[in-house]
Amino acid sequence: MTRTLGETDAVAPQPGVSRFLSLPGSTRIGILPAIAAIVLLVILAVTICAPLLAPHDPLALSPTNRLKPPSADFPLGTDAFGRDLLSRILYGGQVSLFIGLGTAVVSVAAGLIIGLVAGFFRLADAIIMRVMDAFMAIPAVLLAVALVAVHGASVVSVIIAITFSEIPRVVRLVRSVVLSAREEPYVEAAISLGTRMPTILWRHLMPNTLAPLIVQATYICASAILIEAILSFLGLGIGTETPSWGNIMADGRTYFLVKPSLIFWPGLLLSLCVLSINILGDTARDRLDPRMRKREG
């Protein structure tokens, strides 16, 4: 880089002085995120490969094999209908993860558009934000419960139901990023250069939202997997002919004192999965955008 003689960095922070007492995080990849990534990849791999790995048909009823303990034939035992628990968990992961990913994608896409509009158009802002406040006020599980109760439970309707309560968070995030970015001199410079508003929105404002959105998407994914499990557990989720981690546990409710493994194994896998996603989200947040720490929660 060519540097004009005698130039020094004018406002560049002196090392350590401006970040006084708040120490920068370590620069290497931590052990924890690495473990989380591996766990998540393994879970993804085995659920995707469920048809190859599962020892049994997850739907095959076997009245003679009800609530069997683990054996060579049924590595994790069987449920109340004699279905193989391991096979059901492997297949169930597909649905749970799909709902997590689906909700993350739909919420972020919808929230990004609504948030950009709210952040840039004063008139729309007031109305949009009141509606978002209202959606925030309705507890996520209750909203999902009500929507699913009315519209019936399918993978798509569950995704949509959870999306409704996740969108406000995305909208608020995008809006706040846009509001602070539009004060930036480079945005005002673009206005002065005669750049049109839609172009400014797309070229100068939208990119600022990407890093925080990636982080938010991981949190939504984790949260959606949890809510799906709760819905199923309450008996409102997808029917047991499509196994999901949630409805496997729901099936195990009645027998949990007799055979806790019906809840334990799917619960463990689900928790590990959500935990890994959350850890990766935290790591991404710390890496991509240190300012995000302010919006933690």
Next chain:
Amino acid sequence: MERFKTGRFDGVADVIAIENLHIGLQTMAGQTPVLDGVSLKIRKGETACLVGESGSGKSLTSLAVMGLLPSGVLKVTSGRIMLGETDLLTRSKRQMRALRGSRISMIFQEPMTALNPVIRVGNQILEVLRSHGLASGKEAKRRVLDIMDQVHLPDVERIYRSYPHQLSGGQRQRIMIAMALILEPTLLIADEPTTALDVTTQKQILALISELQRKHGTAVLFITHDMGVVSEIADTVHVMRHGQIVESAPAQVLFRQPRHEYTRALLKAVPSLHPRSPRPEVSAPAALKVAGLGKTYASGGFLKARSEKRAAEDVTFQLMPGRTLGIVGESGSGKTTVARCVMRLVEPTNGAIRLGSLDIAHLPQGRLRDQRAKIQIVFQDPYRSLNPRRKIGQSLIEGPTNFGVAPEKALARARELMEIVGLSADALDSYPHQFSGGQRQRIAIARAVAMEPDVIVADEAVSALDVSVQDQVLKLLDDLQQKLGIAILFITHDLRVAAQICDYVIVMQHGKVVEHGTAEAVLVAPKHPYTRSLIDAAPGRGWDFGACREIAWPAAVS
């Protein structure tokens, strides 16, 4: 009378002696140290100025003395810091805490953020006494009120109960000083204590520090980048660069016969308060004509008395092609509001803004866009005025392509412009973070010039830069003006900068223009009392730093 302080310190005991101090990054052992063998001593009653540009290590030196280096990031690798007979570097954390606030204390740059917003200021001063187990109850409060009195705060009982946000910047800095001096420390460290203040307030705070220093015989380590301030207060000057002290000398000696090449360069870069020589009048029609411009911000409303804040009122001026008009004033004077109105980044409440023959003050957005090319802006903060995610080339052609220039053509022009502003054309493929502040400001100027505007508004465009860089950027603006005949509206709080570049100067106060004339007339023979007080408060105003001699001012000013 001598121009510089001539305190004699022969035989006076050292209060603090820093000996061969090295500080390095903890994580990168073996790297070039951040502080490389700094030695200096300060005697009782002496003011030592540590002067240097950003990144020179001056603040780090002070934090090391305080024992407040960020742990885990930086650490002292060798050297001694002797406070009297004790080496501070061998003291435990607990012992250092006991020394801080009692024997060494410190004041900081930003009085706005340096005070805790949720605690009454009286209690914040009181906390110093309490933390050192000295005085309590009525006696403590009496001492707090006494020191508040000594820093000349008015109505001390009321201010004692106030929160920081209820006080002015100057009052907050007085609170900081009261806090620092209540236990009569032997050493006061002042880290750029007046940089965030207006010049008139700066003058008062400098006077206050000197007064209290004389009274208590405190040794002062004063950190600043401003040679003007140094010339006002220093007994001894230490010039720092890249973590080393390159020259130490009594103020007298340093300003009259600087020895080190860097010191000379630094002094040369300080703009003179003496205005540039007048250029011939321009007979062409004005490039920009502003008449009766006003901007009123309404606040309150619902259930609350409506209040109006007049940020600018009845501002009238005209700007000739190829000439520079400066708008000068302190914070809150409305100078930036005028700039933003002229750019239509905020909507003016009333008045006319004639760009050539067209009034753009109330033009609808669509038609305004067509006029945008004619008037461009350069902002203060070089780190925020370029989109960090876009290549320099993309930023430079954004404007021209908006107006239908083919991208290849715009890019070819951008190449030329990079050369013109003193950068290489290869830089077009780089991102802003690869450039220094001064270089970014050059790029921002190139972006403005790419539009071939009639007018450039420079809003504090050199205020964030070190003096040496400031100097170069001012020269660049001047060159461009001579080559291209652009008219420049130059907003600044710094009279020295204004003197260097402006042909005409407007002085603003409380949103109104109080004085208007040629740079010569306004800066050399000011008529309005406010202008006079501004010039009077400019530190080191009688000294021509580059030439190392007095400025002969006409009698009118003094």
Next chain:
Amino acid sequence: MLAYIIKRTLAVIPVMAIVALIVFLILRLTPGDPAAIIAGDSATPEQIASMREAMGLNEPIYLQFLHWIGQLLQGDLGTSLLSGTSVNALIASRIWPTLYIALLTIVMSVLIAVPLGTIAAWRHGRLSDHIVMIISVAGFSVPAFVVGYIFIKIFAADLRWLPVQGYKDPALGFGEFLRHAILPALTLTTAYVALTARMTRASLLNVLGEDYIRTAHAKGVSEPRVLLQHGLRNAAVPILTVVGTGFAMLLSGVVVVESVFNIPGIGRLTIDAVMARDYPVIQGMILLTSGIYVLVNLAIDLAYTLFDPRIRY
């Protein structure tokens, strides 16, 4: 000041109005005939018709909404289709167990989370910080019902220290109440502590980077005092906010936990209503919980003025 309080309080109205609209639309914009859904699969056309009449479904939709709102404004949440009793009375009889457990949860969570978060921020980047962070991220990664069952398995089934399920009113003896309420409250606490500890840490870290913390050190203020007096006091507002917004999560959690522990609170009421398609009760419950959430956050916003003298609108 007063103007701010009034303004902030009035801001509740549009939010609640939109909540009401959403609740109304969830039911009315169903594909198909709500009356048919409610009446059930075995209903005759006549039964459905009379149901339509009873529900006012023959009126234009905006009139239906206005009627319903009019009812709400009189404080009437409607009548349960299942039991025929008023929704108000149903809620009144079921709300106390929920409130007690929620209160117990909040108290326990704040008592645990704020010190944890403070320690993590103070020891930022050290082992204790990492441990607190891992525990807290794990806390909201495990579904509440799984936590609940684990607790039941350990403390009730195996150790036999506590009852497996059920609920006793505090009026019948506080000890008995606690024996029944402690596991549900602990279950809810895991997630709530996780959230609050994270927020405490994050906002305290922010505050500790501020200039006035450096000033406090420069004054010779002791470390604990810097942390508590200067740090936590300034971090109080964001911590309070997360306690408030976390309240929505708590209300969601109540539904699950009451179902696991068989507690006759409003959470169970909701699930029973959903199973029976008792729409007035579902609507009432959503309105009630949203209302509680909005009011809690109103109270917190107003409490800001106590913590931060700068907020004086």
